[in-house]
Amino acid sequence: MRILLLVSTFNSLTQQVFCRLEDLGHEVSVEYARSPRLMEEAVALWKPSLILCPYLTQKVPETIWRNIPTLIVHPGPPGDRGPSSLDWAILRKETEWGVTLLQAEEAMDAGPIWASKGFKMPSTSPKGRIYRSEVGLATLCLIEEILEKFENPAFHPKPQNPLKPMHAPVRQVDRAIDWSQDDTATIVRKINASDNHPGVKDSLLGLEVTLYGAHPERRLRGAPKEVLAKRNGAICLGTVDGAVWISHLKESHRFKLPATYVLKNRLKGIKEHRIPLYVDPHLETFKEITFVQEGRIGYLGFDFYNGAMSAEQCIRLKYAIKTLRDEVDLLVLTGGPNFFSNGIHLTILEESKKQGEDGWSNINAMNNLIESILFSDDILTVASFGANAGAGGVFLGLACDFVVAREGVVLNPHYKTMGLSGSEYHTYTLPRRVGEAKAKEVTEACLPLSAKRAKRFGMVDAVFTAEAYETSLKKWCRELLTDEERYYDLLDAKRDRLEAERELIDACKEAELKRMYPEFWDPNSDFHRLRHDFVYKVCPSRAPTRIARHRVKVRVKRQGERDDFVSNNQEK
Template sequence: MKILLLCTAHNSLSQRLYLTLAPDHEVTLEYALSAETVIEAANMAHPHLIICPFLTSPVPKEVFTKFMTLVVHPGAPGDGGPSALDFIIMGEDGTDSDLERVMKKDLWSEHGRSHWAVTVLQAIEEYDAGPVWAFEQFCIDIDDHNLTKSSLYRGDVTRAAIAASVAAIERVRLAIHETAGTDLEGDARWDRITPELQAKSEYKTASVTTGEPFLGGHTTPLPLLKAAQRDFDINRHSARMISRLIRASDSQPGCLTRMFSSSLYVYGGFIEDGEHMADIHAQPGTIIGTRNDAICFRTIDGKGIWVSHTRRVKKKTDATMWPKVPAIPLFTDIGIIDAKNPPQLLSDHPEDFHRLEYPTFQEVFIEYDTISTGQRVAYLTFDFYNGAMSTNQCRHMCAALRCILDTHTELSPLSAMVLLGGSYFSNGIHLNVIEAAPDSAYESWANINAMNDVVLLVLQDFAAKNIMTVAALRGNAAAGGVALAAAADLVIAGENVVMNPAYRTLGLFGSEYHTVSYYGRVGYDVGRHLLRDMLPVSAQQARDIGLVDIVLPGYGDALDTAIHTHVSNLISSNQKPGQWKSKLDLSPTALAFARMQELGEMAKDFWSARSLRYHSRRRDFVRKIKASKTPLRFAVHRRKVGEYDEEETDSFDMIETFAMLLRKGQEVALQESIEALKAQARRASTPGTGSEMEKRKLELMFECYYNAG
């Protein structure tokens, strides 16, 4: 079947769906940049079926009346609107249809809904109101402080969306069979897919996997939740309600609050609670502690709320959105706290990185396990926001890894160290922090070196003490995060994990010793394809090529148990994973040489003319600039023979390519300035003076152009 995916962006859900469908279908993808581009793409691809896994704009009538179009909606049957997940986490439970009254009087449910769902419905003129072809539901606990809108979307919503989408495709096939009365082959069969196919009524009332009706209560169309409706009242709202509001707004748009001296979007929402809070006496809204660049403020019910990240509000005069950065740097910048003397009524992180037993914010912690044979294993959790690892966070993680190494003694040896990551495993360097830095190139350099220090500890220091290293990916990974995992002796991945190993999409050569781990694991040719193709890779595909060693079923607690069991069995059986390393020179000299070569290329990406590719792409990514077109590597329907994306060409690596672009841009700017100055000179009363001013301004304004020669 020919399937066209229409997406606002190719996000985690659309990538999972693409990887699920691609083995059995011809799949192509188009960014829904405008109604015109969507119509054009549909006519070019002429698909049998269109699926919209992540779409924030209506499907044009010219498309859904011509092609069967299915929309994946993160809501239960009967629910509509773009803010469904936001309302659910806030406590909407369907018992009161007057949401304005609920929000105004805080009539939110005590415990929220027990279940939520994803619905695959047919696109019609009315938004999210077409015939239902499938829905899948899942349990939900809205007061789990690890549950944010984005983590819910990447986890339960994505899994349900895949199940419902696959079921919907099968039901479309059955509808063709019933309509045609014969089992046709190939395109002759799929050509019978039209918008006139009828979905059965039971598709709306029975979930895909269990056949049960929706168990989460009454549903009703939900309105758009505006930014102003997400604010909290520090003198009225409990810690639990504030946490819900913040977590429901993650990662877009954020919880807009006026509690601080200026309006800010805040992120995090972890609750601080425990016996120690009784000893803290402060007014609601007072900042009572800091930890790992996050701040904690007091709530009216005697608890605390942690804010890990913040973002300034975009003003009308701002060209783009502001970066989302850790709280302390921004709070320091706008004068809310003194970084040299921050409020500290709470304890800092434990020096030995043990897991705190009370509710709090803790990005990095270590748990030790002694298996039945008496051997010890260290499990390192590092749950960084959106998987991004800033310079400070990398240093914090290095300290945790060294702490683990220090526990390895002759009397109490350590057999293995397991990297667990968090809801993401890791996505590498922290692009938002880099974008917000006064010198983005220098911060990029500091960050990549700090990331390299983390990977070097895994590659070298643990190996020197004969401690097995395991990377257990429970969440998605990208770029430097994939390289971090690949450096381990053994890589385990959950079956739902998606990996994006390439760096080129962002205009980077990459480091983190990936030239050692990628090529060592999969060989040079396959490794080069991973880096140049810039396509998502499923856990199963990664296992097939050797980037991943083991794929385990399940998610959540079941996956955690499977990881612990596998590691314990591996250690007790005395197996030695990491045979790929035996073929390589991993001496300190060889690793230093690999690092030098990678950083040499990265220096070009940060400071040479080639840096144009990285700095512009980072800006667009961080500030959410809308793409101008769909990459040809996704839009197969647009690719002609001999056509490539810019990132797929060899010239993308050549400094001269970007030097020429800079010269052309400077020449255009120079000509425009000359014309403007000539006009100014013509208006001047003394032509001679104007001419001298013209020359003087040219030297001042375009000094860099002439220096570039």
């Protein structure tokens, strides 16, 4: 059927819903709910049978919900009403939570319920991760359920009777940290309930900031709120029972940056507290690169905040890969629990006074990292897309010999929306997997892809269910090593290919960099403008036509006469 998504932004949950509906064969268009007029215009053009609102902070006009079934995705169980649902759930240490799909009405979250699904709340995860994982997966299950119900004339949604009162939004006073009383777990929970937005407001070293990215620390000790150490951009603060790392800060009217970038000279005399290049993932401290070895298989994690990778982070990860090639026969790149990777670090580039030079350094560091994966001819490599990936982060994964993904993961294998042509060897790795024509289609369309769809045309080798993902991944990796003869045949074929195609691979990279050079160095390039808008969260007035298909024009011939342009809606 024809479905319209009315949303506040095309965020991760909206993209998950968009991909699932397309995978099911429905026609989907998206509009940003910037005004009642814009929403009404989208409905008039698209004429949807059903409207879904995966992420909506505005009110749907009565002229819409009275005439077309309009369902709101609420990130809370039945009966929960109001904003900040996940925030409250984390702050109140809820162990069970859920997602509810309810019909839009005049009062907020008061409409009859179409479907709901519960899930166990992770005890230590930040809000953004829960939203992209547990909430996203529950929503996808509910989407299929409500589509069946929509086709069933006997189905009637269940009224909320009695209607429970609506809870208030979480205010900064509810999030505020009392450093003289709150223990480490409480501080981490308050920041987790506020990641990625709106963060926890506080003051550090005389500067008013907002805190993000909390990690408990058990070995360092100091007075509450005392700056004890720094590491890879993060700072460590004392608490009443230990310490906590804060990875990112934001000044008023600015954007999130690694904490040391914000505090700068205020940290004079604070020592860098180093740890090994990679550590056990269970170590309670701030860590970005982790490693676990299980026999001949190694699992390399890299949890970079929001998936953004600076030049320095790329260099550290490259050296980790080079070191581990001597330790295992199969190296699995698992990325982070929030994102696999999203490519180069846009906020650090926006902060830089030498944007061209630092951008060029970042993309070359990313390429050097990927080269270390591509040419690891003494082992086999696997990319595990257990979380979403975008831009160069997708192609970081495609540099591996094999690619597996978790069901529900969304991949954005394109650069154009940021004004870039892209590098990361993508003109070699993507066509090698899907062919030149499909590679061009994917990178030009600038649309998200579900893991299932990516597997259909060969971009991904295997997709496992979310419930059993880790178990399935490890079993798949063990089976890859079970047949020794096959393993060494694969390794020999890899070496032969790399030797035969070395000049082609290098030529692909050089051609990519040649196209990218002016994008970084020209101060008037689209990249600098689009990056600025992205970092400062400048919202477009309406959804772009690549997803707002109700506004796309198609060329048609009318009985041999001149070409006319009509809307998709009129043509169909």
